[in-house]
Amino acid sequence: MPELPEVETVRRGLQELIVAKTIAHYRIFDSPKSFQASSADADQFMIGAAVVAVKRRAKVLLLELTSDYTLVVHLKMTGQLVYVGEGRERFGAGHPTDSLVGRLPDGSTRVAIEFSDGTHLYFNDQRKFGWIKLLPTLEVPFIDFMKKVGPEPLEDTFTPEAFIERFRRRQNTSIKAALLDQTVIAGVGNIYADESLWAAQIDPRRRVKELTEQQMYSLFTEVRAVMNLSIEKGGSTDRNYVNAEGKRGSYMDFANVFRREGQACTRCDRTIVKMKHAGRGTHFCPRCQQ
DNA sequence: CACTTGACCTGTCCGC
DNA sequence: TGCGGACAGGTCAAGT
Numbered sequence: 372m373p374e375l376p377e378v379e380t381v382r383r384g385l386q387e388l389i390v391a392k393t394i395a396h397y398r399i400f401d402s403p404k405s406f407q408a409s410s411a412d413a414d415q416f417m418i419g420a421a422v423v424a425v426k427r428r429a430k431v432l433l434l435e436l437t438s439d440y441t442l443v444v445h446l447k448m449t450g451q452l453v454y455v456g457e458g459r460e461r462f463g464a465g466h467p468t469d470s471l472v473g474r475l476p477d478g479s480t481r482v483a484i485e486f487s488d489g490t491h492l493y494f495n496d497q498r499k500f501g502w503i504k505l506l507p508t509l510e511v512p513f514i515d516f517m518k519k520v521g522p523e524p525l526e527d528t529f530t531p532e533a534f535i536e537r538f539r540r541r542q543n544t545s546i547k548a549a550l551l552d553q554t555v556i557a558g559v560g561n562i563y564a565d566e567s568l569w570a571a572q573i574d575p576r577r578r579v580k581e582l583t584e585q586q587m588y589s590l591f592t593e594v595r596a597v598m599n600l601s602i603e604k605g606g607s608t609d610r611n612y613v614n615a616e617g618k619r620g621s622y623m624d625f626a627n628v629f630r631r632e633g634q635a636c637t638r639c640d641r642t643i644v645k646m647k648h649a650g651r652g653t654h655f656c657p658r659c660q661q
Numbered sequence: 662c663a664c665t666t667g668a669c670c671t672g673t674c675c676g677c
Numbered sequence: 678t679g680c681g682g683a684c685a686g687g688t689c690a691a692g693t
Contacts, residue, residue: 372687374687430687430688445687445688447687447688448670449672449685479671496670498669498671499670500686500687540663541663541664543663543664544664544665548664551687553687561687610672649665652686
């Protein structure tokens with residue numbers, strides 16, 4: 372479930388691994404949905420183009436090319452963007468729990484890119500929800516998603532006042548549903564919604580309009596703290612997520628509620644509960660979250 | 662406009 | 678052991 376910390380971890384890895392590499396070939400394994408570009412465009416603007424930079428906006432990765440086109444990538448639920456360097460026959464050769472990735476390409480590979488030095492970048496996606504679009508770099512800010520998506524919560528310029536203002540038009544829904552709404556705040560998904568609400572001691576079902584200013588300040592602080600810690604830990608590997616080198620993240624070792632139903636709350640010892648709310652599995656402590 | 666629900670997919674897990 | 682159904686959750690379309 373790549374959310375902001377996972378996508379940022381992939382971005383940092385790719386920035387180190389593929390910038391300045393030139394695309395020699397590409398291969399599409401599946402469906403017009405996984406890779407959205409005409410073959411003429413892909414041939415003209417990918418082959419021979421080098422990677423200028425790897426950027427991120429919300430949960431979307433942007434691989435900018437020297438052709439002035441950008442590969443826009445959304446990993447959705449099970450997407451992976453994995454780099455395999457020259458001579459590396461497979462991942463997972465180290466500690467057996469480090470990696471979820473075997474020899475590539477595999478049955479989940481949707482797109483393979485070969486660089487001129489013989490190294491590869493694979494877009495794997497078991498459930499095919501994810502996609503790659505090839506677009507002119509200048510058009511990227513104007514696609515629907517980019518126009519609607521909310522501010523980046525980890526930017527230095529983002530303030531608690533701006534955070535509170537973003538929730539103004541979602542007063543009547545639950546705080547969890549509002550946090551998951553990408554047009555309110557960018558990058559929060561199910562894991563970090565549950566974790567930040569636990570840290571701020573707010574019941575996920577509570578309506579936005581019922582929350583005090585102090586609670587909203589606390590939530591602002593905790594959303595950032597939780598996601599910053601996760602980036603530090605390389606993100607959360609619940610099932611499929613791996614970074615650009617095929618390695619797991621370790622944030623789940625630090626989670627206080629997510630996938631911890633039936634266990635004791637680390638703050639008050641009450642049993643953590645899981646229920647369905649806002650259409651999602653929702654984990655919280657019924658004693659210390661109000 | 663605000664808000665909720667279902668669809669998109671497929672691997673995994675659970676109960677029979 | 679095999680099989681059907683529930684489940685996982687990011688985003689968008691369609692519904693109230």
